Amino acid sequence: MITALVLVVLAVVLAGPGPLWVARWQWLHQVPRSAIILWQAGAVAALIAVVGAGVVLFHYLPQTHGPVRWIVAIALLVFIGHVIVRLIWFGLLELRRSGLRRREHRALVDLVAQAESGDQGRHWVLAHDEPVAYCLPGLLKSRVVVSRGTVDTLSADEFEAVLAHERAHLRARHDIVLDTFGALHKAFPVLIRSELPLIESRVLVEMMADDHAIREVGTLPLARALTELAGTRAPAAALGAGPMVLQRITRLSRLHPQRRLLAVGAGLLAAGLVLVPAAILTAGHLLER
Amino acid sequence: MARLGDLERSVMDVLWSATEPLTVRQVHNALSEDRDLAYTTVMTVLVRLAGKGLASRQLDGRAWLYSAALSREGLTADAMHSALNEDPDDRSAALVAFVEKVSADEADLLRQALADLEAQAETAPPSRARKRRGAS
Numbered sequence: 001m002i003t004a005l006v007l008v009v010l011a012v013v014l015a016g017p018g019p020l021w022v023a024r025w026q027w028l029h030q031v032p033r034s035a036i037i038l039w040q041a042g043a044v045a046a047l048i049a050v051v052g053a054g055v056v057l058f059h060y061l062p063q064t065h066g067p068v069r070w071i072v073a074i075a076l077l078v079f080i081g082h083v084i085v086r087l088i089w090f091g092l093l094e095l096r097r098s099g100l101r102r103r104e105h106r107a108l109v110d111l112v113a114q115a116e117s118g119d120q121g122r123h124w125v126l127a128h129d130e131p132v133a134y135c136l137p138g139l140l141k142s143r144v145v146v147s148r149g150t151v152d153t154l155s156a157d158e159f160e161a162v163l164a165h166e167r168a169h170l171r172a173r174h175d176i177v178l179d180t181f182g183a184l185h186k187a188f189p190v191l192i193r194s195e196l197p198l199i200e201s202r203v204l205v206e207m208m209a210d211d212h213a214i215r216e217v218g219t220l221p222l223a224r225a226l227t228e229l230a231g232t233r234a235p236a237a238a239l240g241a242g243p244m245v246l247q248r249i250t251r252l253s254r255l256h257p258q259r260r261l262l263a264v265g266a267g268l269l270a271a272g273l274v275l276v277p278a279a280i281l282t283a284g285h286l287l288e289r
Numbered sequence: 290m291a292r293l294g295d296l297e298r299s300v301m302d303v304l305w306s307a308t309e310p311l312t313v314r315q316v317h318n319a320l321s322e323d324r325d326l327a328y329t330t331v332m333t334v335l336v337r338l339a340g341k342g343l344a345s346r347q348l349d350g351r352a353w354l355y356s357a358a359l360s361r362e363g364l365t366a367d368a369m370h371s372a373l374n375e376d377p378d379d380r381s382a383a384l385v386a387f388v389e390k391v392s393a394d395e396a397d398l399l400r401q402a403l404a405d406l407e408a409q410a411e412t413a414p415p416s417r418a419r420k421r422r423g424a425s
Binding site: 130145252 | 294297298301343361362364365366367368369371372373384385386387388389390391395396398399400402403405406407409410
């Protein structure tokens, strides 16, 4: 009973206040790949805690006495069931929705865009003056799409940086990472969940793709491409904590030479995080026996 | 299926370049110049395109006449719109652009950050700023 309660509290902390704290760690932006793993570890730890609490409760429910204990047990079970059902439901819904939208969009691109070959593969060009660049992930028919405006605006190395960035998204299937965080976000009840893992995962996959573009083409072409392609919009639609592109470009001037150490640190934290609910489960099992 | 998609594109290209509605035979002739295609295949593709709302058809005597229902420019604009879409209700990450839109103030901050970065590269010996190609 205590074990279940501790696990549920842990899950709530991991879903709500935990992310608030971790999102302040600026150094995580130095090592986006490890940072993503840390955020994923947080989500996995929360899930292990929820499922673990469910298993423990089912196990001890027959031995439960007294009305208070029953009420606590049932409240916990309702919460756990709620999270698990929502996770499955929204996970499937999220995957279906984004898959559908990408398929429709790919059909449109295949109809009107011009396929062009570059050094590293093909990209599709839309005949439009407004600059845009994005990718359409998929198992077989993934595409990097740009507009004519992008081709005309950027110099050769800036354009290569954009293509390298988008190809990194496709190769590492960043879409799956984002869809997973989207589903996890929706799984937790509105009252306790934090939007930060979702927001941070979006920034971090962009930074991962940026790192790839830096390795292939260089920092300056990437920074120039970011600046030139960041179109302006009306100030009314301001959302969240400023645009990601500002975080991305300021990061470029602060990349630490020893960031491999930071990556190891974030990796160890991630491993530790997943072990916490497992340790609570084991300790609870040993104590209550 | 990929072949069917390619064919749809070729058929639409024929319809887009035509000045008037075309019969299946005319579309077939235009496509047969550079490849071997069955008449029925072209007909199937045209019926599919009409079903999708990409082509429109009208009966002229005993033959259907096909024309493009939507212009290539219009569809391109649709693709652009959906790619640039920053609808806050659509929180899915189905399409993520290389970089998002920013306000005028933020654009200034962005240019400042780039200037800092370029100054940093000037002082650091390796990988000096490369020469720019093209204007704008």
